[in-house]
Amino acid sequence: MLFAGLCARHRWVIVGLWAVCLVTLVLLARAQGARFNTDVAVAGSDSARALDLASRALGGTGIPDTESVVLHARHGTVDDPLVRTQVAAMVAQLSKVPKVAGVVDPFSPAGAVVLGVDPVSTNRRTAVVSVIVKGSALHPDRATAGRLVATARAYDGPNLQVEVAGPDATAVNATAISPWPILIALAAALLLLGATLRSRGAVAVCAVTTSVATVTALAIAVLLSHATTMTLYAPLLAAVVAAGTSLGGAVVVVHRAQSWLREGAAALEAVTRAAAQAGFAIACGGFCVTLAMDGVVALGLPFFNGVALGSAAAGTATGLVILTLLPALLAICGPRLLGWTERHHLTTSGRGLRHPPGLRAWWADWVHRRPRVAACAAGLVLLALAAPALTLKLGGADDGAESTSSTTRRAYDLLSTDYFPGLNGPMLVTVDLGRAPSAVSPDAVAAALAKDPGVARAAVNLNNAQVGVAVIRVFPTAGPRSPEATALLHRLRGQVIPRVLAGTGSRAYIGGSTALFVDMAANFHGATTGFLAVVLLTVLGCGLLMLRSATIAAALALTSALAILAAAGVLALLFQTNLVTRTLGLATGPVEPSLLVIVLVAVFGLLPGLNLSLLDRLTQPPGPNRGGQARHRRDATGPVRLGHADVGHVMLTMNLVMLFLFAAVAAQPARMMKVIGCGLAAGVAIDAFVLRATLLPALLHLHTPQPSARRGSSRRRDVPDLDWTQSPVGGPPDQAGAAWDSSETATAPFQSRPDASRQATPRPTRR
Numbered sequence: 001m002l003f004a005g006l007c008a009r010h011r012w013v014i015v016g017l018w019a020v021c022l023v024t025l026v027l028l029a030r031a032q033g034a035r036f037n038t039d040v041a042v043a044g045s046d047s048a049r050a051l052d053l054a055s056r057a058l059g060g061t062g063i064p065d066t067e068s069v070v071l072h073a074r075h076g077t078v079d080d081p082l083v084r085t086q087v088a089a090m091v092a093q094l095s096k097v098p099k100v101a102g103v104v105d106p107f108s109p110a111g112a113v114v115l116g117v118d119p120v121s122t123n124r125r126t127a128v129v130s131v132i133v134k135g136s137a138l139h140p141d142r143a144t145a146g147r148l149v150a151t152a153r154a155y156d157g158p159n160l161q162v163e164v165a166g167p168d169a170t171a172v173n174a175t176a177i178s179p180w181p182i183l184i185a186l187a188a189a190l191l192l193l194g195a196t197l198r199s200r201g202a203v204a205v206c207a208v209t210t211s212v213a214t215v216t217a218l219a220i221a222v223l224l225s226h227a228t229t230m231t232l233y234a235p236l237l238a239a240v241v242a243a244g245t246s247l248g249g250a251v252v253v254v255h256r257a258q259s260w261l262r263e264g265a266a267a268l269e270a271v272t273r274a275a276a277q278a279g280f281a282i283a284c285g286g287f288c289v290t291l292a293m294d295g296v297v298a299l300g301l302p303f304f305n306g307v308a309l310g311s312a313a314a315g316t317a318t319g320l321v322i323l324t325l326l327p328a329l330l331a332i333c334g335p336r337l338l339g340w341t342e343r344h345h346l347t348t349s350g351r352g353l354r355h356p357p358g359l360r361a362w363w364a365d366w367v368h369r370r371p372r373v374a375a376c377a378a379g380l381v382l383l384a385l386a387a388p389a390l391t392l393k394l395g396g397a398d399d400g401a402e403s404t405s406s407t408t409r410r411a412y413d414l415l416s417t418d419y420f421p422g423l424n425g426p427m428l429v430t431v432d433l434g435r436a437p438s439a440v441s442p443d444a445v446a447a448a449l450a451k452d453p454g455v456a457r458a459a460v461n462l463n464n465a466q467v468g469v470a471v472i473r474v475f476p477t478a479g480p481r482s483p484e485a486t487a488l489l490h491r492l493r494g495q496v497i498p499r500v501l502a503g504t505g506s507r508a509y510i511g512g513s514t515a516l517f518v519d520m521a522a523n524f525h526g527a528t529t530g531f532l533a534v535v536l537l538t539v540l541g542c543g544l545l546m547l548r549s550a551t552i553a554a555a556l557a558l559t560s561a562l563a564i565l566a567a568a569g570v571l572a573l574l575f576q577t578n579l580v581t582r583t584l585g586l587a588t589g590p591v592e593p594s595l596l597v598i599v600l601v602a603v604f605g606l607l608p609g610l611n612l613s614l615l616d617r618l619t620q621p622p623g624p625n626r627g628g629q630a631r632h633r634r635d636a637t638g639p640v641r642l643g644h645a646d647v648g649h650v651m652l653t654m655n656l657v658m659l660f661l662f663a664a665v666a667a668q669p670a671r672m673m674k675v676i677g678c679g680l681a682a683g684v685a686i687d688a689f690v691l692r693a694t695l696l697p698a699l700l701h702l703h704t705p706q707p708s709a710r711r712g713s714s715r716r717r718d719v720p721d722l723d724w725t726q727s728p729v730g731g732p733p734d735q736a737g738a739a740w741d742s743s744e745t746a747t748a749p750f751q752s753r754p755d756a757s758r759q760a761t762p763r764p765t766r767r
Contacts, residue, residue, distance in 0.1 A: 003276075004272045004275035004276040004279065005268070005327075007275070007323075007324050008271045008272055008330065008331035009331070011327075012332075014324055014325060014327075018212060022216060022219075025215075025216060029218070029219040029222040032223060032226060033222075034222045034235070036225050036232045036235075037229050037230065038139060038232060040138055042516075042519045045519040045523065046493065046510060046515065047510065047512070047516045047518075048511075049430075050429070050509035050510055051138075051428075053430035053469050053509060054428055054469075056469050057430070057464040057469040057470070057471050058462070058464075061136070062136030062137070062138060063137040063428075064132060064137060065132070065133040065134070065135050065136060065137040065168065066130055066132055066133070066166060068130060068164070068166050068411065068415075069090070069128070069129040069130075069162065069164050070126065070127075070162070071083075071087060071106070071129065071161070072160070072161040072163075072414050073125050074160065075159060076125075077125055078120065078124060078125065078127045082159055083160055084107075086159070087127070087129070087160075090151075090162070091103050091105050093151050093154075094152060097151055100133055101133065103129065103130070103132075104131075106128055106130075107120070107127075114132070116457070117423065117475065121418035121419055123418060125418060126414055126415075126418040128415075131166075133145075133148070137167040138167075140168045140170075140171040145172045148168060148169075149164050149407065161410075163407045163408075163411035164411060165407075165411035165412060165415070165424070169407060169408050169411075170408055173408050173670055174670045174672050176406075176668070178667065178668055178669060181663075181667035182661075184664070185660040185663060186661075188660045189657040189661060192653055192656055192657055192660075193653070196650065196653045197254060197258070198339045199338055199339045201336035202254045202337045205326070205329045205330060206247060206254060208329060209246055209249075209250040209321055209322070209325060209326050209329060210247040212246075212325060213242045213243070213245075213246035213318050213322075214242045214246070216242070217310075217317040218238055220238075220317060221235045221309070221313045224309050224310075224313060228309060229305075230306055230307070230310060231306035233306070233310075233597070234306065235310060237307050237605070238310035239314075240606075241289065241314035241318075241601075242313075244605070244684075245282070245285070245318045245605065246321055247654065247657065248609065248651070248654035249283075249285075249318065249326075250322070250326060251654050252613055253282070253322070253330070254274075254330065255650045256278045256647075257271050257273075257274035257275075257337055258337050258338055259274075259646070260273055260274060261335060261338055261346070267331070271331050271334075272327070275323075275330065277617070278613050278616070278617065278647075281546060281609070281613040281616040281617075282613045283318070283320075283323045284319070284542060284545075284546055284609075284612055285608035285609025285611070285613070286315040286316065286319035286322065287316070287319045287542075288315070288539060288542040288609075288612070289311060289312070289314070289315030289604070289605050289608060291538050291542070292535055293308040293311045293312035293601075295534040295538060296308040297312075299530055301527045301530045301531055302523045302524060303523075303527055303593050304527055304601065307598070311604075314605060315605065318609070361645045363693065364642075364644040364645035367641075367694060367698050368640070368641040368644070371697075371699075372702065374695070374697075374698035375694075375695060375698035375702060377694070378690050378691075378694040379695065381690055382559070382686070382690055382691075385566035385569045385686065386562050386569050388568075388572040389572060392569070392571065393572075393589075393590040394521040394524055394590055394596065395486075395517035395518065395520065395589075395590030395591075396513065396517035396590060397481055397590060397591070397592065398412065398513060398589070399411070400412040400479055400481065400589075401481065401587045401588070402587075403585045403670075403671065405669055406669060406670070416479065420475070420477055421476075421478055421479035421482070422475045422476035422477050424480060425479065425480025425485070425512060426512060427510055427511070427512035428474075428512045429449065429471070429472040429474055429508055429510050430469060431445055431470045431508045432468065432469060432507040432508070432509075433468040433469065433506050434504070434506045434507065438504050438506075439504060439506055440501055442463050442472060443460060444500060445470075445501075445508065446460050448496055448500040449472065449492065449497075452488065452491065452492065454476055454478065454485075454488035455475065455477070455488070456475045457475045458473070460472050461473040474492075476488050481517065486517075488514075489518055497510075517590065520594075521590070523593075524593040528568075528600070531600065535560060536557045536558070536560075536561050539553075539560050540553050543556045543557060543615075546615075546616060547615055549619075549703070552615060552699070552703060555696070555703075556615065556696070560604070560691075563683065563686050564607075566682070567600065567603045567682045567683035568596060568599065568679075570678065570679065570686075571591055571599065572591075574678050575588065575591060575675060576588050576589075576591075586671055592675075595672060595675045598676055598679075599675075599676065599679030599683065602680055602683070603684075606658070606683070606684065606687065607687060610651050610654065613651075614647060614648075614692055614696060615696060617643050617646075617647050618640045618700050619700070640697065640700055640704065648692065648693060648697070651688070651692050655684050655687060655692075656688070658680075659684050659685055659688070662677050664677070665680070666678045666681055
């Protein structure tokens with residue numbers, strides 16, 4: 001209370017300090033730049049060694065960036081004169097694209113050398129133009145890729161279908177953004193916020209708080225990238241966690257301040273109380289995220305380690321902004337936190353606007369009367385959604401799992417139909433030949449690989465005798481993400497290669513998309529268990545400190561872990577069920593560990609702040625005493641029911657705002673965006689409707705049963721619940737709860753003050 005009041009009284013000093021800090025952080029981040037780790041292979045894995053050896057064989061230039069322009073004759077064959085003319089013109093135009101090193105005509109002898117197979121299909125309806133782009137396939141140039149795809153697709157017409165596949169085309173598809181879903185989601189979010197807060201000043205306070213927290217978190221993440229290893233996903237997680245938590249916290253605190261203003265409290269008093277109560281709980285939730293992510297970094301969990309500090313930065317930024325900047329902004333806005341109509345009504349009548357109970361009161365009353373039913377139902381839903389997480393297949397999804405609206409998916413289908421699926425993802429076998437007398441022959445290795453029934457073709461692609469490294473390209477018969485390709489990889493690693501290298505000093509490693517996927521999944525096993533253990537322990541410790549109840553803290557920790565697993569379970573249901581994926585225009589496939597980490601960490605980052613704030617509100621004392629100070633002792637029979645109705649709809653509003661935004665991400669064409677958006681939207685929905693709206697209040701009712709919560713028989717069925725219908729809008733929840741607890745059959749139209757003299761004459765508003 002003292003610290004919040006200090007920030008509110010010295011509001012302009014706080015705002016000035018934050019402005020200086022924010023400008024300093026942004027300038028430092030821009031000057032230093034980002035240094036994120038862009039490695040796609042797991043360090044030390046078989047596929048990583050294969051990439052390193054291939055780079056050595058190529059003189060340290062990395063894997064060449066080769067794009068495939070797939071041409072399909074809609075009528076006849078590609079040998080038709082009109083088609084051949086169009087192909088020649090397209091090849092000439094592609095060679096003029098900047099940073100294109102060469103274009104190989106499919107009808108030239110060099111086509112088979114570059115592609116690895118005959119570039120013209122056996123039915124003569126499809127051909128492949130190979131485009132060699134300057135740079136590495138592991139670091140595609142998106143600007144060049146966009147021009148390349150646009151140039152090739154310009155020749156798509158009634159006679160010739162033109163599609164593009166390759167690293168550059170995949171990068172363009174993954175970063176393609178459709179603006180309309182985002183604009184619609186932003187408009188819906190603003191409308192929902194305006195309808196909930198009913199004040200432009202309140203919306204402005206929330207917007208400024210969210211912007212400052214998000215920019216601060218991003219700047220800290222960029223600066224931290226110079227001190228430790230962080231992946232490209234770290235700033236994305238920092239932005240999601242900071243924006244979601246700070247926006248949710250700001251709306252909850254603003255709502256509490258509005259409640260006190262409606263009761264007639266002075267602006268400074270309303271701001272101080274709101275920031276000290278709700279703001280402190282949300283800030284503790286942010287610091288809880290920081291503590292948990294620091295624990296993840298200390299454990300060095302694979303995949304989680306590279307993004308944990310981004311979420312830790314978001315938790316710290318959110319906690320500091322909510323504790324310091326938000327009270328200052330609230331004090332600056334003052335009575336303008338209420339709309340003009342409410343301010344006028346408060347000035348003339350001395351009390352807040354009356355508001356019917358609505359759905360929020362009905363639902364809170366239902367949970368209040370049937371806590372066991374609500375808790376069991378919510379628990380079953382949580383378990384049912386978390387169970388599919390055990391069957392979630394990890395790995396990687398190739399272009400064949402993308403939406404049919406993307407050119408890379410159509411190219412994948414053409415290559416699979418007119419050639420064979422394995423052409424979309426060849427394996428690279430790199431052989432470290434070792435000493436000359438005992439070195440294995442690369443041709444012998446290629447011949448042994450070609451004999452396997454799962455291999456369509458294997459040939460030596462490069463033999464650099466100077467560095468003693470050979471590269472063999474292996475084309476499986478099955479597609480990269482198929483179980484058959486995974487089985488072939490294990491067979492080659494465990495049987496074929498050890499047999500052919502026996503007695504030699506040579507070593508061989510297998511890379512390629514399938515190998516990368518398999519190594520990622522193998523390295524990820526056990527990391528999720530460690531992450532959930534850190535989440536359980538951290539939330540349990542913060543819950544004990546905040547709520548001073550081991551039972552409630554344990555329930556909060558367990559439900560948070562189940563909510564995280566439930567988000568993963570929803571991903572399994574959405575992207576590994578044929579019926580659902582066909583509806584989305586996708587194909588079933590594994591979920592990349594890097595995308596799963598984004599979902600799990602972001603869902604956890606959004607949980608503690610609002611959950612702690614809700615439980616703190618529901619376990620607060622019934623109301624202030626005559627001196628205006630809140631009781632220091634927590635009352636186990638606090639107004640859980642009224643508190644649930646008072647803050648439940650505000651937190652639901654915040655979850656709906658985030659749900660709109662994440663749904664806009666899920667509406668993007670790229671599968672990667674759909675996985676992230678659906679996972680985050682599922683986590684937010686589970687948190688809103690299952691945890692905060694149902695399970696946590698029901699568990700609190702069961703833990704601290706009130707006499708009126710056990711039975712509703714003391715009331716006549718035909719007598720309305722005057723406690724709900726005649727209380728002011730939003731509060732003050734604490735004082736309304738005290739009146740409700742003290743008299744089950746209250747008839748006074750307003751019971752906002754325990755003092756009888758104040759009930760007789762409304763207290764005028766202090767402006």
